[in-house]
Amino acid sequence: MSPLQLSVYWRLSLIFFFTSFLFFLDVFTAAATASCHHGNRTGAGETFQGIFPPESNQSQPGEVSESEADWRNDSRKGDSVCVWTDWLSYGQTLYLIGLLLGSLFGGALSDRYGKRPVLLVCVCVQAVCGVLPAALPQPLLFLALRCLTGICCCCINICSFSLAVEWTPPAARLWPPALLSFCFSLGTMAGAPLAWLSPSMRQLHLSLALPQLICLPLYISIPESPRWLLLRRKMDVLDRYRGNSNADKHCLDLLLHTAWSDMQKAAKAGEEPSQPAGHAPCDIxxxxxxxxxxxxxxxxxxxxxxxxxxxxxxxxxxxxxxxxxxxxxxxxxxxxxxxxxxxxxxxxxxxxxxxxxxxxxxxxxxxxxxxxxxxxxxxxxxxxxxxxxxxxxxxxxxxxxxxxxxxxxxxxxxxxxxxxxxxxxxxxxxxxxxxxxxxxxxxxxxxxxxxxxxxxxxxxxxxxxxxxxxxxxxxxxxxxxxxxxxxxxxxxxx
The missing domain is CATH 1.20.1250.20 (MFS general substrate transporter like domains)
Structure with a gap:
């Protein structure tokens, strides 16, 4: 693989690894605030939780563990745990709404402005949205940030998968989605102990959001999609990529030849023989x-x-x-x-x-x-x-x-x-x-x-x-x- 390809793969893998931390923030928050309402579960026989109550990270009724005391003390200090627990239940809903909104315009934004700038902006916004609740623990702000985080997560997925696939030769295009999904799974495993070691709401947000924020300078050097640069006729950027090394030049020549062939094939398919040239058939x-x-x-x-x-x-x-x-x-x-x-x-x-x-x-x-x-x-x-x-x-x-x-x-x-x-x-x-x-x-x-x-x-x-x-x-x-x-x-x- 060329240096540019390696740069794309390991940086996108790092983004996916840390994205999983904030993806499951609502799961960790719900687990930590369960101590605020002991015994407030649905009846046995109707839910899995009613049949098998969680065993490990909750104390017995009437007892307060040291970690639970920290979370309750946070609420007295204004760190918003038990004070607005009911608001937290809407965080997951708004996050999923954000994923839906991101799927509506994420692809259009990346097609117009490029996958690299949209990816960088969304990673920055996502990291900031993870840190802000630690400094400003307000319920309405938290819900708005969860929705915005969902939008950014969806756009990150769209741009990352496209970038990884478009920097890969056709014979190996099955592997980038598998690699990014595997890195997301590794992040899921790593986020669990980080959340378990966080004794307060403030530290939970910081431990899950700061790693992505610290790694932001590493993402600046992610290259743009060669197919998008070719479509936009940005040949100066392509020439700069070619000049990095002989391996990069060979890789780009192969990818651009494939992209040019696909574009010509798609352009020919957009015209039917029964219609005059230049008139595309109605998609409906x-x-x-x-x-x-x-x-x-x-x-x-x-x-x-x-x-x-x-x-x-x-x-x-x-x-x-x-x-x-x-x-x-x-x-x-x-x-x-x-x-x-x-x-x-x-x-x-x-x-x-x-x-x-x-x-x-x-x-x-x-x-x-x-x-x-x-x-x-x-x-x-x-x-x-x-x-x-x-x-x-x-x-x-x-x-x-x-x-x-x-x-x-x-x-x-x-x-x-x-x-x-x-x-x-x-x-x-x-x-x-x-x-x-x-x-x-x-x-x-x-x-x-x-x-x-x-x-x-x-x-x-x-x-x-x-x-x-x-x-x-x-x-x-x-x-x-x-x-x-x-x-x-x-x-x-x-």
């Missing part, structure tokens, strides 16, 4: 095509169900009867196998891996639900739920690539935007099916049933592994027709 006509509508509906549902299950378990990890901080650590550890997904995709393809992951996720969540109803071990209940979360993360990872390969060039970005919007709506719906930091019975049924339905819907999609990207609706119709897998075919493969 393509979106109404039965093939596009079917694929758009299936992918939208898969992303909605994936977000509902993944974030439902991820943001309510303390509801399985295990200490929140240890559960959060193992939640990040359970996502480490995502690095194996590119190998699985190369071996078995997109559709089989998606179907297997959806089925295993639904089955694991269903077993977790059944064990919780019959007083199973909390560790086993949480382990099954984390297995379901890992499988849904696999579905999310595959969907990033699958969606690009399913839709034609003429409407690809619009279809992907609609699919992404459904993903964010699924995140937001979690706030309606979970309450008081506990996963209800109805919510767990949704988490297990949604993936099962999605597994069946995958039968309607074709396998796109090794198939050229479609440029028109006609190319989509010429793709291999979806067929249910047969035992004979699987035996012949073996």
């Amino acid at each position: 006509i393509h979106l109404r095509h039965p093939t596009i509508l079917l694929r758009l509906s299936v992918m939208s549902y898969l992303n909605f169900a994936s977000a509902l299950t993944y974030y439902g378990i991820c943001l309510n990890i303390g509801s399985f009867g295990v200490g929140v901080y240890s559960a959060q650590f193992f939640s990040g550890l359970s996502e480490a196998p995502c690095l194996l997904v590119p190998f699985l995709l190369a071996r078995w393809g997109r559709r089989p891996i998606s179907m297997l992951a959806l089925f295993l996720s639904g089955a694991a969540c269903l077993l977790s639900l059944l064990l919780s109803r019959y007083n199973g071990e909390p560790v086993l209940v949480m382990s099954l739920a984390l297995l379901g979360k890992l499988c849904m993360l696999t579905v999310v990872f595959v969907s990033l690539l699958y969606g690009i390969e399913l839709f034609p060039t003429v409407v690809r970005q619009r279809c992907l935007s609609l699919v992404s919007l459904c993903f964010r709506v699924g995140c937001l719906v979690n706030t309606l099916v979970t309450a008081n930091g506990a996963i209800s019975l109805a919510a767990m049924i949704l988490y297990s049933g949604g993936p099962m339905v999605g597994c069946g819907l995958c039968l309607l999609l074709p396998e796109t592994g090794g198939v050229p990207l479609p440029d028109s609706v006609e190319d989509c119709d010429r793709q291999p027709r979806p067929r249910p897998p047969s035992l004979r075919g699987l035996w012949r493969r073996r």
Whole structure:
């Protein structure tokens, strides 16, 4: 790899590592303020938390541990813990609303102003939003900052994935999403002990936000996307990148040749032979095509169900009867196998891996639900739920690539935007099916049933592994027709 490629990869990995700290701030805040209202939980038999109350980081009723005393003393000093505990429950909702808002305009901003400046601004704003509540502990300010942090997090994701992929040769484009997801999982594990060691609200915010703030100077040297520079005709910047080293020059020549070929191919696909040159067809006509509508509906549902299950378990990890901080650590550890997904995709393809992951996720969540109803071990209940979360993360990872390969060039970005919007709506719906930091019975049924339905819907999609990207609706119709897998075919493969 060239020095510029290495610069992109390790700096984006560092950003993702620290972004996870503030992503789970509401989980840590809810765990720390649970001591402010002992016994204020929903009834047993209706929620996981009612069946298995958290064991490790809470004291017995009537007793006050040393850490809880610190949090309560903070409230008397104006550090706002128990004084406005009820306000904190809205922090997660506003954060998810911020993710939804960021998905609406994050891509447009990066296309217009460049991925690098949008990424740098969002990382700076996110770090400042994490530090401010430590200096100004006001409930309304905290909620506004959580929404702004969610917007920045979504824009960081959009710009980071695009930058990493566009600095990678086509043959290796499966690996950047896996690498960034793995770094986010490492950050999830590292954030848990930091939060556990924070004795007050002020120190919690500082310990989770200061690392990103300190590393801001390292991010300034992140290079811009070569594809965006080529589109904007910023050849002086490209020439400066080429002059860094021979390896950078060779890398840029390869990437720009690929980008130029893709742009010419997309430009030709935007014109139909039956129309005069220069007149692009109406995108609405393509979106109404039965093939596009079917694929758009299936992918939208898969992303909605994936977000509902993944974030439902991820943001309510303390509801399985295990200490929140240890559960959060193992939640990040359970996502480490995502690095194996590119190998699985190369071996078995997109559709089989998606179907297997959806089925295993639904089955694991269903077993977790059944064990919780019959007083199973909390560790086993949480382990099954984390297995379901890992499988849904696999579905999310595959969907990033699958969606690009399913839709034609003429409407690809619009279809992907609609699919992404459904993903964010699924995140937001979690706030309606979970309450008081506990996963209800109805919510767990949704988490297990949604993936099962999605597994069946995958039968309607074709396998796109090794198939050229479609440029028109006609190319989509010429793709291999979806067929249910047969035992004979699987035996012949073996």
